[in-house]
Amino acid sequence: MVGRKAPGGRIPRALLIPALVGLAFIALPVLALVVRAPWSDLGTVADDASLTTVLRLSLVSGALATALALATGVPLGWLLARGSFRGRSVVRALALVPLALPPVVGGLALLLAFGRRGLLGAPLEDAGIILPFTLTAAVLAQAFVALPFVVLAVEAAVASVDRDLEDVAASLGAGPVRVFVRVTLPLARPGLAAGAALAFARALGEFGATVTFAGSVRGKTQTLPLAVYDVLQRDRDQAVLLALVLLALSALVIVALRGSFLGGGRSRD
Amino acid sequence: MTLDARLVARRGRFRLDVGLTIERGETVALLGPSGAGKTTVVRLLAGVASIDDGHIRLDGTVVDDPATGAFVAPHRRRVGWVPQGGGLFPHLSAVHNVAFALRARGTRRATALASARDWLTRVHLADRSNDSVEHLSGGEGRRVAIARALASDPALLLFDEPFTGLDVAARVEVRQAVRDAWDASDAPRLLVAHEPVDALSMADRVIVIEEGAVVQVGTPGDLCERPRTAYVAELAGLNLVRGSGGTEAGHPVVRAGHGEVLQVAESVEGSVVATFRPSAVAVFREAPGGSPRNVLEGTVSEIVPTGERVRVRIDSHPVVVAELTTSAAAALELRPGDRVYAVVKATEIEVRPAP
Numbered sequence: 001m002v003g004r005k006a007p008g009g010r011i012p013r014a015l016l017i018p019a020l021v022g023l024a025f026i027a028l029p030v031l032a033l034v035v036r037a038p039w040s041d042l043g044t045v046a047d048d049a050s051l052t053t054v055l056r057l058s059l060v061s062g063a064l065a066t067a068l069a070l071a072t073g074v075p076l077g078w079l080l081a082r083g084s085f086r087g088r089s090v091v092r093a094l095a096l097v098p099l100a101l102p103p104v105v106g107g108l109a110l111l112l113a114f115g116r117r118g119l120l121g122a123p124l125e126d127a128g129i130i131l132p133f134t135l136t137a138a139v140l141a142q143a144f145v146a147l148p149f150v151v152l153a154v155e156a157a158v159a160s161v162d163r164d165l166e167d168v169a170a171s172l173g174a175g176p177v178r179v180f181v182r183v184t185l186p187l188a189r190p191g192l193a194a195g196a197a198l199a200f201a202r203a204l205g206e207f208g209a210t211v212t213f214a215g216s217v218r219g220k221t222q223t224l225p226l227a228v229y230d231v232l233q234r235d236r237d238q239a240v241l242l243a244l245v246l247l248a249l250s251a252l253v254i255v256a257l258r259g260s261f262l263g264g265g266r267s268r269d
Numbered sequence: 270m271t272l273d274a275r276l277v278a279r280r281g282r283f284r285l286d287v288g289l290t291i292e293r294g295e296t297v298a299l300l301g302p303s304g305a306g307k308t309t310v311v312r313l314l315a316g317v318a319s320i321d322d323g324h325i326r327l328d329g330t331v332v333d334d335p336a337t338g339a340f341v342a343p344h345r346r347r348v349g350w351v352p353q354g355g356g357l358f359p360h361l362s363a364v365h366n367v368a369f370a371l372r373a374r375g376t377r378r379a380t381a382l383a384s385a386r387d388w389l390t391r392v393h394l395a396d397r398s399n400d401s402v403e404h405l406s407g408g409e410g411r412r413v414a415i416a417r418a419l420a421s422d423p424a425l426l427l428f429d430e431p432f433t434g435l436d437v438a439a440r441v442e443v444r445q446a447v448r449d450a451w452d453a454s455d456a457p458r459l460l461v462a463h464e465p466v467d468a469l470s471m472a473d474r475v476i477v478i479e480e481g482a483v484v485q486v487g488t489p490g491d492l493c494e495r496p497r498t499a500y501v502a503e504l505a506g507l508n509l510v511r512g513s514g515g516t517e518a519g520h521p522v523v524r525a526g527h528g529e530v531l532q533v534a535e536s537v538e539g540s541v542v543a544t545f546r547p548s549a550v551a552v553f554r555e556a557p558g559g560s561p562r563n564v565l566e567g568t569v570s571e572i573v574p575t576g577e578r579v580r581v582r583i584d585s586h587p588v589v590v591a592e593l594t595t596s597a598a599a600a601l602e603l604r605p606g607d608r609v610y611a612v613v614k615a616t617e618i619e620v621r622p623a624p
Contacts (some may be wrong), residue, residue: 007554079619099437108326111600157353164352164356165356166353167312167317167343167352168350168356169358169369170317170342170343170344171315171316171317171343171344171346171349171350171421172344172350172369172370172373172418173344173345173347173370173373173374173421174344174369174373174423175344175515176344177346178344178373182369184357186360187358187359187360241606243505
């Protein structure tokens, strides 16, 4: 739905036309993907063992990256919403860097930090831990780009939680951790879920940082977007079919999101 | 169990400095106009804000004292707090709201839930245990909040305007729940009230604060008979004028702040408070003659019917409230904005030394 007409008013054509153009701009390529897909070859792709591997790699790394982003992004978002400390705006700006940074640059930065001769990578290598071109690197690359979505969503969600409820919980005997887990988090849940879903979607589609830091090693670091690009060099039809799988996953994420904030309001009961 | 506190806190330009003690089993009402600092007092006692100066001693233990750096966190203070509006957790059912207090203090889940049901039974809400608190009425919500505060086995009870925002029927049931709560605990109790009726009818002592400072402490009777500020007088339904006592032309007078002179019956020297009942104020459209009477010219700013009588607020110097019979008010055809003369006989004015 484009929008309901305001009572007694009309949607001005000057707004309606560009809005429809924008919608078509999104819908047409998606439609093209579906229409031009070699559906007759679907069976061969479904049987393909490499697809299973790629899909599994994508889901596993995406889930791990989301978990990592949540584990660090939730406390960070809480800190930005509730903490009163100097340099908070600097912290917020820093947390948003991966959002503005081109992913390839992010991947390069990760390589310089965690690569074999990187800032932290060199001592890690001495300890026998080599990150680049491993699944761990793919997870790190995805978490890097997904983190800001969690931080932003959690900060907004926590800020909207009534502080008086946290204070009352404390007066009832709940320590800070209990207040956070039993009161703040449940009340921030809708925003938290939205942040997690967006982070997962972003991790799933991550390309630039992953290819730079983790490479496109088949069966090891090659996730769906990397596979789509790889296959595209040789066989366009196959690439389209792989892309459809990604499209289906994205659709699932959007359906999951609908409950948390696209539909507006909370999704309890 | 006793509370002994002197609370000094600064919030920008607002400064709070309030001393209070509450004995075991005693109920003290905290009264004051909006913005006087009532909720700040509650938050400081609960420990969700800290004092800048002074001390808070609960049961002989210092829980907040900036001089020594002592501060007991809210979750270790054992304060049963019913905040304004109830402060129920919207994501939990009634029974889980109450059980929260028990779980937080380490009670096992099953025991906590059983005990929470008992507490809800005491406030007559056993049948609503499993309902989401968002489905409870205003009065039911407050009762859950009261049960929850009691369940935490408090050493101090803080009830912040428990009756505000409720309709008459709900007030009655919540008032009963508060009385039952008093009976169930011998902790010191602080009842913050906006409506004087609640404070005067439920408290052993009343502390009145204005602009962050205590202006009067006393029994409800003291307050009604000897109000010290215009706010307290208004609560007690009296007119109050502060000034200095003296004599003019051989007659005792009170000189008010703006240079007005009130003729009074008895001579009291020095700083004084003069009070008179609204029913002792007559209202005229024309300036009346005669003596010895006080005539104050002003504008009618408010007309409030109170059953068989009408209270008329007149913005004269000082402001007076007159209480007229409905027929007298009707005969005068008063409307807000009218210029009128408020008349008070000297013998109707009681003069006392100011505190």
